[in-house]
Amino acid sequence: MEDHRDRGTHRRDRMTERTESLFDAVGGMAALRRLSDTFYEGVLADPLLAPVFADFTRTHIEHVAVWLAEVFGGPADFTARLGGHQALLRSHLGLSITEEQRVRWMELMTTAVEKEFPDDALLRRRVLEYFDWGTRIARDVSAGSEGDDLGEPGPTPRWGWDGLT
Numbered sequence: 001m002e003d004h005r006d007r008g009t010h011r012r013d014r015m016t017e018r019t020e021s022l023f024d025a026v027g028g029m030a031a032l033r034r035l036s037d038t039f040y041e042g043v044l045a046d047p048l049l050a051p052v053f054a055d056f057t058r059t060h061i062e063h064v065a066v067w068l069a070e071v072f073g074g075p076a077d078f079t080a081r082l083g084g085h086q087a088l089l090r091s092h093l094g095l096s097i098t099e100e101q102r103v104r105w106m107e108l109m110t111t112a113v114e115k116e117f118p119d120d121a122l123l124r125r126r127v128l129e130y131f132d133w134g135t136r137i138a139r140d141v142s143a144g145s146e147g148d149d150l151g152e153p154g155p156t157p158r159w160g161w162d163g164l165t
């Protein structure tokens with residue numbers, strides 16, 4: 001009886017212990033491209049957000065996927081090829097993102113995450129926690145003007161099963 005209960009506990013522990021990166025758990029680069037694509041389809045159809053993305057091009061979808069890959073523990077290609085953390089922050093300077101716009105961004109991303117990762121509730125929660133954290137930074141940075149000196153923001157943040165690593 002004692003032995004049986006112990007095995008039960010052990011099995012439960014193993015079920016919540018996730019060792020792969022979030023990048024692998026979502027399904028790698030192809031899955032992040034699909035997520036980004038689904039999300040921006042929603043953004044461009046949204047009356048509150050479409051005007052913010054007036055200069056949007058398809059490369060934006062790819063760049064967001066490359067950024068997310070790095071944050072979620074995949075290849076560090078945004079740092080290697082696209083200017084890293086500093087460039088990501090600079091992309092948001094001057095946008096004057098309101099809290100209402102940030103919340104709408106989160107709603108559309110939540111819809112996209114639910115569509116793309118329907119079978120994994122814990123994964124969805126962790127990914128959306130990153131977006132909640134990241135959108136607040138984007139909103140705060142966006143109050144600055146294009147060309148502002150942001151200083152050295154440090155390396156690209158990495159996000160795992162326990163949040164910021």
Ligand code: HEM
Binds near residue numbers: 052067092
């Ligand atoms: C975790 C949250 C966010 C991430 C990971 C993110 C990611 C990115 C990336 C990677 C770029 C550069 C794209 C490129 O080089 O083409 C970018 C640009 C941009 N982001 Fe964000 N972003 C976030 C939040 C937001 C929010 C909340 C808004 C507005 C509501 C926003 C609006 C924009 C706009 C307008 C651009 C410039 C688009 C363009 O290139 O035309 N972002 N973002």
